[in-house]
Amino acid sequence: MRKFIGIFLFVLGSMGAAYGHEEKDNNIRVYILDCGTIAVSDMDAFSSSGDYAKIQKTLSSSCYLIRHEKGDLIWDTGLPAALLGEKPAVNGVFTVSLKKTMPQQLKEIDVDPLKIKYISVSHSHFDHVGQVSSFAKSTWLVNDKEEKAMFSTEEKSKTYAAFKDLKRKVFKGDYDVFGDGSVMILDMPGHTEGHTVLKVKLKKTGVILLSGDLYHQIKSRELKRVPKFNYDEKMTRKSIKNFEKIAKSTNAKVIIQHDRRDLKNLPKLPNYLD
Ligand SMILES: [Zn+2]
Helix, strand or coil, X not given: CHHHHXXXXXXXXXXXXXXXXXXXXXXXEEEXXXXXXXXXXXXXXXXXXXXXXXXXXXXXXXXXXXXXXXXXXXXXXCCCHHHCCCCCEEECCEEEEXXXXXXXXXXXXXXXXXXXXXXXXXXXXXXXXXXXXXHCCCEEEEEHHHHHHHCCCHHHHHHCHHHHCCEEEEECCCEECCCCCCEEEEECCCCCCCCEEEEEEECCCEEXXXXXXXXXXXXXXXXXXXXXXXXXXXXXXXXXXXXXXXXXXXXXXXXXXXXXXXXXXXXXXXXXXX
């Protein structure tokens, strides 16, 4: 009996130690950056069910700085810095504009873009890769399927020229950025060949999931709508199932990166989630 109690106390003690250890080490901060505005004159392309036709909507483009004791990660790089000070640019149904560049916002919190260790983009669409060239000294973390698609033709290689000279870490499936499970890039293909989302474990806030473009708006998550322009709808639906399973099991706070309703409730610089 005494031996049993001893083992019990030992297990209890190590649980406490493990818990305490994790609490002490996890001082991760997530800063939310404004990476532009996308006014959409007709949302039709955002639902394969056809029910968004003629609906107008303004989407935001958001980017993230994740500060971990082992280094910084930039998640998504928004609309191009060249839009700054320009009249909103029109491209088909999209009218895009930018109020502040990422380096300007990082300066407000004394972060040098050239000292950012890692960058990663949820996927390679124009509104997520716009300011990559501001992070020339970073190592680019990229899913093998997305990397392959980005450089599959000469034309595409030119589009993604800003990525070419970056140090590059190509991974398959999910990727544990700092090796402790706290910041995970998750493989959620379908929107593009190698689309990813980001899962971050925070001490106070708990788990957060940054959606990439798995969903563009809260409504699409509720209605399970998939854009017409996705690479593969079936693949997207599989990723949605996987994403929702993770969101439920971790009781995650889901942040839909393009939805202004989600973004409006998040801390503004210099404040952060932790
Ligand atoms: Zn997007």
